[in-house]
Amino acid sequence: MRKITSIVSFVALAAALYLGAMSVGPVPPLGGFLNPTTGIWSVAGTAELPEEQTVTLTGFSADVEVKYDDRGVPHIFATTEADAARALGWVHARDRLFQMELIQRAVAGTLTELVGARALPLDRNARRMMMGAAADAKWNALPDTTATRAVVTAYMDGLNAYVAAMRPQDLPLEYRLLNATPRVFEPKDTYYLLMRMSQTLSYQESELRFAALEQLIGREATSALLPAEAPIQEPIEPVPGRTQAREVPTTIPAPVAPDARKVAEAKRIRDAVVQLAQQTAMPMNARDPLNADLTDLLTRGEAVVGSNNWAVSPSRSASGIAMLAGDPHLELTLPSIWYEAHLVVPGVMDVYGVSLPLSPIIPIGFNRDVAWTMTNTGNDVVDYYKEQVDDSLAPKRYMVDGAWRNVTVREEVFVDAKGNEVARDTMFSTHRGPLLQTSLGWLSQRWTARETSDEGGIFRLGMRATSSSDFYARTAEFKTPAQNMLTADRQGNIGIRSTGRYPIRPAGRGDIVQDGTLSAYDWSGDQPLMWYPQSYNPAQGYLASANQQPIDPQARNQYHGTDWPSPWRAMRINTILRANPKMTVDDMRRAHTDPKSELTPYIMAALGDAKTAAEAAGTWTADDAAAFAVLAAWDAEFTPNSTAAPLFLALGTEIAAGVWDELVLPGENRRVATPQQLILVTLMRDKLNPWWDVRATADVVEDRDAVVVDALRRAWTTTRARLGNDATAWKWSAVRMINVHHLLKLPGFGRESLAVTSGPGTLSPSETGGTHGASWRFVVELAPVIRAWGTYPGGQSGNPVSSRYADRIALWQAGELAELRVPGTAADLTPEHTTARLVFTANGGAR
Amino acid sequence: MGRLVWFLTMVIAVALGTYAFGWAAPAVLGAAWTAVRRDDAFVPLMASVAGAAGWGALLAIQAMSGPVARVADVVGAAMQVGAGPLLVLTLAFPALLAGSAAALVRSFRSERTISAA
Numbered sequence: 001m002r003k004i005t006s007i008v009s010f011v012a013l014a015a016a017l018y019l020g021a022m023s024v025g026p027v028p029p030l031g032g033f034l035n036p037t038t039g040i041w042s043v044a045g046t047a048e049l050p051e052e053q054t055v056t057l058t059g060f061s062a063d064v065e066v067k068y069d070d071r072g073v074p075h076i077f078a079t080t081e082a083d084a085a086r087a088l089g090w091v092h093a094r095d096r097l098f099q100m101e102l103i104q105r106a107v108a109g110t111l112t113e114l115v116g117a118r119a120l121p122l123d124r125n126a127r128r129m130m131m132g133a134a135a136d137a138k139w140n141a142l143p144d145t146t147a148t149r150a151v152v153t154a155y156m157d158g159l160n161a162y163v164a165a166m167r168p169q170d171l172p173l174e175y176r177l178l179n180a181t182p183r184v185f186e187p188k189d190t191y192y193l194l195m196r197m198s199q200t201l202s203y204q205e206s207e208l209r210f211a212a213l214e215q216l217i218g219r220e221a222t223s224a225l226l227p228a229e230a231p232i233q234e235p236i237e238p239v240p241g242r243t244q245a246r247e248v249p250t251t252i253p254a255p256v257a258p259d260a261r262k263v264a265e266a267k268r269i270r271d272a273v274v275q276l277a278q279q280t281a282m283p284m285n286a287r288d289p290l291n292a293d294l295t296d297l298l299t300r301g302e303a304v305v306g307s308n309n310w311a312v313s314p315s316r317s318a319s320g321i322a323m324l325a326g327d328p329h330l331e332l333t334l335p336s337i338w339y340e341a342h343l344v345v346p347g348v349m350d351v352y353g354v355s356l357p358l359s360p361i362i363p364i365g366f367n368r369d370v371a372w373t374m375t376n377t378g379n380d381v382v383d384y385y386k387e388q389v390d391d392s393l394a395p396k397r398y399m400v401d402g403a404w405r406n407v408t409v410r411e412e413v414f415v416d417a418k419g420n421e422v423a424r425d426t427m428f429s430t431h432r433g434p435l436l437q438t439s440l441g442w443l444s445q446r447w448t449a450r451e452t453s454d455e456g457g458i459f460r461l462g463m464r465a466t467s468s469s470d471f472y473a474r475t476a477e478f479k480t481p482a483q484n485m486l487t488a489d490r491q492g493n494i495g496i497r498s499t500g501r502y503p504i505r506p507a508g509r510g511d512i513v514q515d516g517t518l519s520a521y522d523w524s525g526d527q528p529l530m531w532y533p534q535s536y537n538p539a540q541g542y543l544a545s546a547n548q549q550p551i552d553p554q555a556r557n558q559y560h561g562t563d564w565p566s567p568w569r570a571m572r573i574n575t576i577l578r579a580n581p582k583m584t585v586d587d588m589r590r591a592h593t594d595p596k597s598e599l600t601p602y603i604m605a606a607l608g609d610a611k612t613a614a615e616a617a618g619t620w621t622a623d624d625a626a627a628f629a630v631l632a633a634w635d636a637e638f639t640p641n642s643t644a645a646p647l648f649l650a651l652g653t654e655i656a657a658g659v660w661d662e663l664v665l666p667g668e669n670r671r672v673a674t675p676q677q678l679i680l681v682t683l684m685r686d687k688l689n690p691w692w693d694v695r696a697t698a699d700v701v702e703d704r705d706a707v708v709v710d711a712l713r714r715a716w717t718t719t720r721a722r723l724g725n726d727a728t729a730w731k732w733s734a735v736r737m738i739n740v741h742h743l744l745k746l747p748g749f750g751r752e753s754l755a756v757t758s759g760p761g762t763l764s765p766s767e768t769g770g771t772h773g774a775s776w777r778f779v780v781e782l783a784p785v786i787r788a789w790g791t792y793p794g795g796q797s798g799n800p801v802s803s804r805y806a807d808r809i810a811l812w813q814a815g816e817l818a819e820l821r822v823p824g825t826a827a828d829l830t831p832e833h834t835t836a837r838l839v840f841t842a843n844g845g846a847r
Numbered sequence: 848m849g850r851l852v853w854f855l856t857m858v859i860a861v862a863l864g865t866y867a868f869g870w871a872a873p874a875v876l877g878a879a880w881t882a883v884r885r886d887d888a889f890v891p892l893m894a895s896v897a898g899a900a901g902w903g904a905l906l907a908i909q910a911m912s913g914p915v916a917r918v919a920d921v922v923g924a925a926m927q928v929g930a931g932p933l934l935v936l937t938l939a940f941p942a943l944l945a946g947s948a949a950a951l952v953r954s955f956r957s958e959r960t961i962s963a964a
Binding site: 002003005006008009010012013016017019020027030031032034035036037038039040041042043044045046047048173177746747748749800801803 | 865866869870871874891902905906908909910912913914915917918920921922923924925926927936937940943944946947948950951954955
């Protein structure tokens with residue numbers, strides 16, 4: 001008995017000690033993990049900011065005071081820009097350390113060192129895309145004496161100083177769950193973050209989709225479905241005298257019936273699209289690389305990142321003061337991509353806005369003189385070249401102008417947290433960029449983001465602009481990702497410029513795969529600044545951008561890309577601004593969550609015509625009438641409680657399915673590509689176009705009305721099956737909602753199923769996953785004493801148990817904004833609005 | 848000293864030991880207690896309870912400085928075990944350490960006592 005007791009006790013103790021000291025599978029060592037003094041429970045003690053704290057660090061030239069306001073925003077008062085950056089680095093680290101590590105590793109392709117082999121596909125793609133190498137090159141290209149280098153270095157010094165002095169209880173929860181510790185950050189990491197932004201916003205390619213469609217439906221039809229000129233023009237650069245969007249007379253040519261050889265070729269190209277996506281896709285891609293999901297067809301094909309900005313001059317505002325509003329749309333995560341901050345260096349800068357953790361810059365915000373915000377331009381910045389190589393399995397040379405050039409071959413080694421090798425890959429590149437193997441052969445890829453440029457330095461300069469025109473002078477060399485930079489200043493000026501690198505292609509358009517054997521197809525330079533889409537103080541008194549085609553080709557014809565997102569948001573903003581010559585701050589705020597879509601009237605008009613035709617033909621049924629009644633009674637607003645919006649979405653989806661059946665490869669259920677919604681709308685004006693004929697019904701030739709009525713019936717059936725027979729009980733929020741997941745999608749760390757006002761074509765566009773949306777909304781009034789309002793769906797803290805982790809979501813969800821406090825001095829932030837105070841002393845020594 | 852005093856002393860020792868020396872302290876203290884209270888057959892059980900109580904006391908102290916319940920909710924969800932089981936695990940772990948160490952030492956001592964007799 002005693003021996004049994006001994007054995008049982010020994011085994012139990014040994015097991016407890018083993019589990020305490022060693023990780024088992026995904027479970028970290030339980031001893032340190034559960035320890036109430038230093039383990040997970042100790043995170044509770046660091047959830048909130050200490051009311052008073054003094055930190056002594058080397059490097060500061062003078063004391064720096066940081067006051068956190070009642071929204072958790074740090075106001076940093078320093079005497080030099082480097083000191084402000086150093087303090088911001090420390091502050092970012094305290095609130096967002098894990099997020100910064102994750103971003104850096106995602107770009108460097110070293111996630112396996114943090115989370116193990118499961119991240120190998122992502123790491124492989126990041127390295128194959130040469131993301132880290134490009135960031136290194138950008139950083140290394142900065143002269144040693146540049147102020148940007150000094151400021152970024154100071155920022156990282158502050159960040160690393162925090163990490164070095166962390167107490168056990170300061171370690172973020174994510175590290176504990178992963179049984180990991182923070183890395184040492186390097187100044188070049190800021191450029192990793194900027195590469196990440198380029199990847200998120202400017203990595204789009206259309207070459208292969210164009211090629212596949214060309215095989216399937218012919219060149220003319222393809223050019224119409226992926227047009228260089230959007231059929232509805234509401235450009236960023238206003239056309240003088242125009243008071244409404246221009247509908248371009250367009251006929252969509254009938255699809256050419258493909259023969260078996262062309263179908264096979266289309267399939268081969270489609271396979272190459274998949275292969276490229278598998279080799280290059282990384283999280284936070286702006287678009288579904290395939291655009292081929294057969295569910296939710298109405299919104300598929302549209303970019304899920306749909307940013308907006310607009311500004312009004314004094315002549316169009318009730319107060320006689322210029323105003324600016326913006327809502328950059330990105331993947332919504334907890335913690336948020338943004339971190340609100342205010343940097344004050346008397347005589348140098350006084351800038352407030354949203355910073356990007358891992359950098360000392362505030363890319364969107366305002367100072368005392370000028371406000372600026374961005375939407376994505378979405379120009380064509382990725383080109384593919386078909387290369388002739390010497391060895392189809394392991395190329396060592398590629399042909400250019402009749403001579404062989406050496407392929408750059410590199411070994412990439414992936415290791416886990418313990419340094420054990422997880423994988424070893426051979427990767428290839430040419431002078432153009434990564435060399436990728438596909439079913440079409442070897443393709444090399446050129447992308448503007450891999451070219452040398454200094455976005456960090458340019459943002460730094462822009463933050464200190466004194467007027468709109470000064471902002472554009474300071475940001476003229478900005479290259480990637482191309483941004484529609486909107487400004488308003490205190491003198492009442494407004495302006496916009498789509499700033500970025502627009503490659504000059506000797507072959508003209510860049511939406512086809514180029515011949516890599518000829519250097520003549522290489523980019524020959526960049527378009528000059530004067531060609532950029534831009535406008536300054538237009539006569540109309542307002543400016544707006546929403547990722548639409550920036551210049552109407554009728555006004556100025558320059559190639560910037562093809563397949564532009566539908567202009568519904570741009571049209572809606574312009575409609576709102578045209579209708580209201582006296583905009584107020586509240587009008588600007590309300591527009592962010594405006595519930596209407598310019599897409600709706602087009603579909604409703606087609607539905608009305610189809611009903612008339614069906615009634616005349618005697619085929620209109622009682623069910624048709626019931627479904628129509630639901631939509632006819634709808635106020636066309638995509639609010640969470642809307643009962644008709646789910647039926648409208650289903651109707652649009654079914655119409656698209658009926659129209660784009662020719663884009664599905666025979667024998668498959670996935671389309672090669674999906675045109676933008678505005679192409680569908682263009683077809684709706686042409687009721688007898690052959691595209692309306694449904695391929696599956698060989699003995700009948702359908703027209704638009706037949707497809708629309710059939711779509712209504714299918715939509716009625718599917719919506720009732722999904723939401724119940726009682727249409728009055730339907731809710732849009734049951735169909736569309738926002739999911740703000742944690743960066744690692746950890747259960748319990750996110751905020752999911754949020755009902756919001758958003759829909760196809762609204763200023764807050766929605767998509768099935770609900771993972772993208774307005775990442776920051778703000779309005780600035782450029783009064784003598786500047787005033788601003790804003791919020792984002794998250795919170796300042798990255799600590800999931802902090803009250804500041806997701807405290808802004810409710811306000812964001814309601815479409816409200818909080819007034820931003822913009823104290824000129826530390827003393828201006830009164831005690832009742834101050835929640836914490838942090839002082840960095842310049843005495844040197846350890847913390 | 849009576850059992851209650853010994854027990855309370857052990858609770859405090861576990862709390863202080865964990866704070867000062869880390870998570871393995873309950874095991875060391877459980878073994879040490881058995882060595883000192885060699886005649887008390889209830890020591891393994893009491894060590895086990897004291898281990899849990901010691902960490903429970905530390906959790907209570909943490910709760911005074913921050914939202915411990917929220918930690919349980921969040922981490923319990925992330926580990927897909929729930930807040931309650933995570934809390935139970937946190938208390939069961941030191942109990943297992945202290946109790947098994949105490950039982951092991953006691954079984955050795957008992958064997959030696961029998962051998963000597």
